[in-house]
Amino acid sequence: MSIRTVETAPIAGQNPGTSGLRKKVPVFQAPHYVENFVQSIFDSLEGAKGQTLVVGGDGRYFNREAIQTIVKMAAANGFGRILVGQGGLLSTPAASCVIRARKAYGGIVLSASHNPGGPDGDFGIKFNVANGGPAPEKITQAIYARTLTIDGYLITEAPDLDLDRLGAVTLGDATVEIIDPVADYKALMHTLFDFAAIRAAIAGGLTLRFDAMHAVTGPYAKAILEDELGAPAGSVVNAIPLPDFGGHHPDPNLVHSKHLYDLMMGPDAPDLGAASDGDGDRNLIIGRGLFVTPSDSLALLAANAHLAPGYKSGLRGIARSMPTSAAADRVAARLGIPAYETPTGWKFFGNLLDAGLATICGEESAGTGSNHVREKDGLWAVLLWLNILAVRKQSVRDIVHEHWRIHGQNYYSRHDYEEVDSEAANGLIAHLRDQLAALPGQTLDGLVVKTADDFAYTDPVDGSFSSKQGIRVIFEDGSRIVYRLSGTGTSGATLRVYLERFEPDPARHGADAQQVLAPLIAIANRVAGIKERTGREKPDVIT
Ligand code: VG1
Ligand code: CO
Numbered sequence: 001m002s003i004r005t006v007e008t009a010p011i012a013g014q015n016p017g018t019s020g021l022r023k024k025v026p027v028f029q030a031p032h033y034v035e036n037f038v039q040s041i042f043d044s045l046e047g048a049k050g051q052t053l054v055v056g057g058d059g060r061y062f063n064r065e066a067i068q069t070i071v072k073m074a075a076a077n078g079f080g081r082i083l084v085g086q087g088g089l090l091s092t093p094a095a096s097c098v099i100r101a102r103k104a105y106g107g108i109v110l111s112a113s114h115n116p117g118g119p120d121g122d123f124g125i126k127f128n129v130a131n132g133g134p135a136p137e138k139i140t141q142a143i144y145a146r147t148l149t150i151d152g153y154l155i156t157e158a159p160d161l162d163l164d165r166l167g168a169v170t171l172g173d174a175t176v177e178i179i180d181p182v183a184d185y186k187a188l189m190h191t192l193f194d195f196a197a198i199r200a201a202i203a204g205g206l207t208l209r210f211d212a213m214h215a216v217t218g219p220y221a222k223a224i225l226e227d228e229l230g231a232p233a234g235s236v237v238n239a240i241p242l243p244d245f246g247g248h249h250p251d252p253n254l255v256h257s258k259h260l261y262d263l264m265m266g267p268d269a270p271d272l273g274a275a276s277d278g279d280g281d282r283n284l285i286i287g288r289g290l291f292v293t294p295s296d297s298l299a300l301l302a303a304n305a306h307l308a309p310g311y312k313s314g315l316r317g318i319a320r321s322m323p324t325s326a327a328a329d330r331v332a333a334r335l336g337i338p339a340y341e342t343p344t345g346w347k348f349f350g351n352l353l354d355a356g357l358a359t360i361c362g363e364e365s366a367g368t369g370s371n372h373v374r375e376k377d378g379l380w381a382v383l384l385w386l387n388i389l390a391v392r393k394q395s396v397r398d399i400v401h402e403h404w405r406i407h408g409q410n411y412y413s414r415h416d417y418e419e420v421d422s423e424a425a426n427g428l429i430a431h432l433r434d435q436l437a438a439l440p441g442q443t444l445d446g447l448v449v450k451t452a453d454d455f456a457y458t459d460p461v462d463g464s465f466s467s468k469q470g471i472r473v474i475f476e477d478g479s480r481i482v483y484r485l486s487g488t489g490t491s492g493a494t495l496r497v498y499l500e501r502f503e504p505d506p507a508r509h510g511a512d513a514q515q516v517l518a519p520l521i522a523i524a525n526r527v528a529g530i531k532e533r534t535g536r537e538k539p540d541v542i543t
Helices: 025-029 033-043 063-076 092-101 137-147 183-192 195-203 217-228 258-265 294-307 327-335 350-354 378-392 396-407 422-435 518-528 530-534
Strands: 003-007 021-024 052-057 081-089 106-110 122-128 152-156 167-171 174-179 208-211 272-276 283-287 290-292 318-321 339-342 360-363 367-370 409-420 447-454 471-475 480-485 493-503
Touching: 021 025, 025 033, 025 122, 033 063, 033 122, 033 137, 033 152, 052 063, 052 092, 063 081, 063 106, 063 152, 063 167, 063 174, 081 092, 092 106, 092 122, 092 183, 092 378, 122 137, 183 217, 183 378, 195 378, 208 217, 208 258, 217 378, 258 272, 258 283, 258 290, 272 378, 283 294, 283 378, 283 396, 290 294, 290 396, 294 318, 294 327, 294 360, 294 367, 294 378, 294 396, 294 409, 318 327, 327 339, 327 396, 327 409, 367 378, 378 396, 409 422, 409 518, 409 530, 422 471, 422 480, 422 493, 422 518, 422 530, 447 518, 480 518, 493 518, 493 530, 518 530
Parallel strands: 052 081, 052 106, 081 174, 208 272, 318 339, 318 360
Antiparallel strands: 003 152, 021 122, 106 122, 167 174, 272 283, 283 290, 360 367, 409 493, 447 471, 471 480, 480 493
16 A cells, blocks of 8 residues: 655645634535645644544534545554544544543544534534643644645545444554444443432433434433433434434524423423534533523532542532633632633643643533543533432422522523624724723623723643633623634634623522623623624524
8 A cells, every 4th residue: 555645735724713623514625625734733743653543523524535534644644553433423522532541642533513514514623632632722823834834745545444344454554443432432431420320210210301413422322321321212312413413503502402492391391401512522401491501500510520429539620611600610619629710612621631620621602521531521411410310319400499599690691693794703802802991990881890801811730821712891790791702613703792690699590591681781782882893683592
């Protein structure tokens, strides 16, 4: 088998965002597009010769084609062993798990996560490092820099591999092994959760519905929730991964999981409703009659984690992304452990987890996870919830209300304006930056601005510095408005407005968040001039 060197030229725009390089499928299908980016990854690595690389994706359109190319390039670039999930599948948390369990050098994960798939949908490529987590900014910046100068790539001349047949084959000097995508992950879950207790609770009548949204989590959820834990067949729905996710948007929020929400609010609701996204790293949690905001879910999981065997000795610390509500901080304060506030994106949790500073991390965007891998993990969150329900033998609603009584409630919502004109969105943020100095001390609709800034973060472990991570306007009463532009979209800009208000009084808990936050929403719209600058009357998605 020969290795071919192919001449190429730089392609503009191969700049990884919040979570890897994401573009429309036709962009990735253009000549040399995948090859340039993948070679730029390999060119940015040191000491990869002879090492193990993990490759897999969420099964979306173009997954298999991209994997064939990547495997042939990895072999040509000197990797000794390439592990590929059967059928080209590996959820993001499972990829992280396999990288760690098999002591790989790193992994390439193909996914555009919650973005739609199909021929006109989105695709993405992400590189993860040896700890199993997304490459830190230092590396993604080096990869991008390389894409601007690249002039050639290496690829093994070979017929396509059979991605469906388990076992090892030789490709040039490398061995390619097709592995069961679920096995390592399932084994890890067994070390963390009390499967016997959950199984007993389910046998005793605890009911659940898990919507895999025709994305990658289906096989994992079937194997664990139905086969291992005994949930009746049909508890996991939309379990077969499809290249176009069945035409749906695999984003487990209240818009795209409305059917699940309606079920959970209706008379036939099971005890727990959950869903995961395209690549399996997000989770939606709905109790019977009660949606649990991701920020609250993080706080609740942290407060109750000790009920699961993997966390029985307690947590070292809790980390959340800056826009995530401060509910988790209240738990950390009560437990007497540190709380960390990082920029958006899981890559910022890696150092805290590696250094043992934090045990549980989470984001308001429906991502929660722990030190068991270095990605957020949708099914892990569902299992931890089930473990808690099995031990506490209370409803989700009762557990949440009790949590609020102890800690207070952080009312929270995010408003997204999608596909906004990029110039208008950048102008809006610039306009906010211009106001930062003048805002503190001002009274807006009766609320006094305490501080206003552009969030910047210095990593406490390696000192790396990230600036311009979101505009914060914080009021005297602790209420908060955060504005930032998405780093995962593929067309135009997405403006995210995050709103939060703390309510200590139990008599006022459990009200409608949009109503409670209405005064803050009005201020947020006015200060940023959202209507004037974007032409939008209302957000596209409210979560
Ligand atoms: C979004 C979320 C962020 C998450 C990221 C990747 O980023 O806000 O919290 O880490 O998606 O998640 P942004 O830049 O669009 O706000 V996933 O499940 O898309 O890999
Ligand atoms: Co995802």
